[in-house]
Amino acid sequence: MSHAADQPAGRGASRARANPADEGRSPLIGTLAVIGVGLIGGSFAAALRQASAVGRVLGVGRNADSLAQAESLGLIDSIATPEEAAAQADFILIATPISAVAPMLSRMKPVLRAEAVITDACSTKADVASAARDTLGERAVQFVPGHPIAGAELTGPGAADANLYRGRNVILTPLAQSGGAACGLVRRAWGLCGARVITMDADAHDRVLASVSHVPHFLSSVYMGQVAAAADADTRLALAGSGFRDFTRIAAGSAEVWRDIFLSNRKAVLAELRSVRATLDYAEQVLQASDEAALEAFLERAALARRLWASRSGQS
16 A cells, blocks of 8 residues: 545545435445454445446444544444345445454355455455455355555545546456356446456465565665654654655554455565565675765666656556
């Protein structure tokens, strides 16, 4: 997860409720259930409201205060248990830590509507796919794993933003069992949120995201922990500027969510860390040798690669 929201927290949902021009039109999703109404789940609900693509929204979660806040912000219409959501919803988004996916599917399966479609927003996909197959069995046809590449260090319903997914990538990694109709509905829903939808193999997804999402967060957290543990941490932090801010921003994310991501994608993350360590060793050796030409060449290659990525992606 990386990018900051495009508008003030919580405002997208309230604006999205009213769209008189679309009154009387049947929405794409009659009843949406969002399990985990924080930044990711709340923004999904807000974006679909803004697109007039959802009728009623049910919120499911562990924290009663957060659910009450989500209701007051207009992100959800009412609070439900997992069983109530499964019995009523046409579309279910699971936006929880990875470790909660299997228990949630197990609770919902006995009362899950036959026509309901389930997707998730977890940052690793192989473990989620395995949990869906093992837990849902023949009902896995209703499940389509997904991962929106968007987010921020902010958490909770107050961080929800109807424009969070606009122009962002969402990766779907359908199971062999995933039904065509289910995949189509999930793709349409994310498209209405403004996202670009990409399909990948689950293992390939986890390998690539270890490099460009998981390891950056790991390194940011490691660096922040090192600075905060220094004897003169107060002085360092008092003098820290924009470079420190930019590098450590993502370290402020949910520890529970990122614990699950690192453990779920442990093999791929460790492989990337070995590669990073080898590159760091080279850069350290160049610095130790005071090799000006090699150091400048190393820094220039990195700078050019970063500028090229920014120009291609439209992100600065």
